[in-house]
Amino acid sequence: MEISATGRLVVRITAADVGKRVSVRRLGEPGVAGEKFTDTVGVLTSWDNGVLLITRRDGVAVRIPESSLVAGKVVPSAPARRRGPAASYEELARVASRAWRPLESERLGDWELRAAAGFTRRANSVLPLGDPGLPLDEALTAVRRWYGDRGLPAYVQTATGAPGTQEALCAELERRQWTREVSAELWTGALAPVADRTQAPGVALSREADEAWLARYQRKGVSEVALRVLGSGPSVWFATLPGATEGEPPAAVGRCVVDGRWAGFAAVEVDPALRRQGLASLVMAALARRALDEGASAAWLQVETDNVGARALYAGLGFSAHHTYHHYRAPSSAGNDR
Structure with a gap:
C-alpha cells in the first residue's frame, strides 16, 4: 500500500x-x-x-x-514470472488458436471470428487481438449477426492476468450483460523436462485420431467436424497407450500440436480406474520427445481452475500459469460445449 x-x-x-x-x-x-x-x-x-x-x-x-x-x-503491469519460457499474451493466444483451427473464419478489423459447427468454444468464438475497426457496440452487433447466421451462440474469448490482456474489454462486455460462462488458465513450461519422464515403449503415435484413440476421448459421438478440428494445426500428433486387454479402450491418450518453438498439449485422458498411476505423464513424455525432434523447446496447455488433479500433474511437470482466459456469451445465446 x-x-x-x-x-x-x-x-x-x-x-x-x-x-x-x-x-x-x-x-x-x-x-x-x-x-x-x-x-x-x-x-x-x-x-x-x-x-x-x-x-x-x-x-x-x-x-x-x-x-x-x-x-x-x-503497480507494475504484472508480477515477475518465476519460471517457464518467456512469452507474450498475444504470441500464446495466436499459437493456441492455431491448435484449434475453425472450419470457417472472418476478419473484423483485428478480431478473428471463428466457427466450427459448435465443436469447442475455442474454435467457435471471437479472438479479439486488437481493434475491430468499429465502435464496440457496432462490432458486437456484427459478431452476433455473424454467429446467428450460422445458428451458433456468439462468444468472445478474452484473457486477464498478463501484460497485454483484455481486462477493459471484459468490463465492457459485462456492462452489456455478456455472461462469463467458462474460465480456464493457459500454463507454460519447458519441454525437455516433460520429455525426460519415464520411457513408455507401449505408447503409439499417429497423425490421425483412430477409433481406439476416440474410444478414450471424453467427448462421445465425435463428428466429422470435430475430427477436422482435432486434426488441425501446423503439426498434430495423437498418442495412445493401449489397455491391458486387447479390444478394450486405451488406458490413456493425448494430443500435441507442434508450432515452431511451441508444443501444445491437449485431450490428455486416462481411464478413471487407472488414474494417479503416472499414465498421463507417460503419454505426454512420448509426445514431448516427438515435439523436441521437430525443434520445439517450450510447451503450453490449458487447464480449468477446478481440475485439481490435472493442475497437480502439470505443476509437477514444471508448468505454471501464464494467464487466465474466458469465454463471454452474448445475452440470450444458448450454451455450447467447452
Missing part, C-alpha cells in the same frame, strides 16, 4: 489511471466479520459515479466505492 512519509496511508490513484494495474486497500463492509481492511490488485477498468471497477488476474470484477478507499497506488 502507498504510505506517506508521516506513516499515513495515501490514495495515489485517480480516474486518469484507468487501464493501469493498481493495488488498493479499502475498509471492510459494515457489519461483516473479519479483517478491517480488504486489499485488491488488478486492472482499474473504470471509475464512474464514485465506484471503481478493478478486474483481478482471474477475471473477477470487483466494485469498490470511492468512499471506502484507504490507500491505493499504481
Whole structure:
C-alpha cells in the first residue's frame, strides 16, 4: 500500500489511471466479520459515479466505492514470472488458436471470428487481438449477426492476468450483460523436462485420431467436424497407450500440436480406474520427445481452475500459469460445449 512519509496511508490513484494495474486497500463492509481492511490488485477498468471497477488476474470484477478507499497506488503491469519460457499474451493466444483451427473464419478489423459447427468454444468464438475497426457496440452487433447466421451462440474469448490482456474489454462486455460462462488458465513450461519422464515403449503415435484413440476421448459421438478440428494445426500428433486387454479402450491418450518453438498439449485422458498411476505423464513424455525432434523447446496447455488433479500433474511437470482466459456469451445465446 502507498504510505506517506508521516506513516499515513495515501490514495495515489485517480480516474486518469484507468487501464493501469493498481493495488488498493479499502475498509471492510459494515457489519461483516473479519479483517478491517480488504486489499485488491488488478486492472482499474473504470471509475464512474464514485465506484471503481478493478478486474483481478482471474477475471473477477470487483466494485469498490470511492468512499471506502484507504490507500491505493499504481503497480507494475504484472508480477515477475518465476519460471517457464518467456512469452507474450498475444504470441500464446495466436499459437493456441492455431491448435484449434475453425472450419470457417472472418476478419473484423483485428478480431478473428471463428466457427466450427459448435465443436469447442475455442474454435467457435471471437479472438479479439486488437481493434475491430468499429465502435464496440457496432462490432458486437456484427459478431452476433455473424454467429446467428450460422445458428451458433456468439462468444468472445478474452484473457486477464498478463501484460497485454483484455481486462477493459471484459468490463465492457459485462456492462452489456455478456455472461462469463467458462474460465480456464493457459500454463507454460519447458519441454525437455516433460520429455525426460519415464520411457513408455507401449505408447503409439499417429497423425490421425483412430477409433481406439476416440474410444478414450471424453467427448462421445465425435463428428466429422470435430475430427477436422482435432486434426488441425501446423503439426498434430495423437498418442495412445493401449489397455491391458486387447479390444478394450486405451488406458490413456493425448494430443500435441507442434508450432515452431511451441508444443501444445491437449485431450490428455486416462481411464478413471487407472488414474494417479503416472499414465498421463507417460503419454505426454512420448509426445514431448516427438515435439523436441521437430525443434520445439517450450510447451503450453490449458487447464480449468477446478481440475485439481490435472493442475497437480502439470505443476509437477514444471508448468505454471501464464494467464487466465474466458469465454463471454452474448445475452440470450444458448450454451455450447467447452
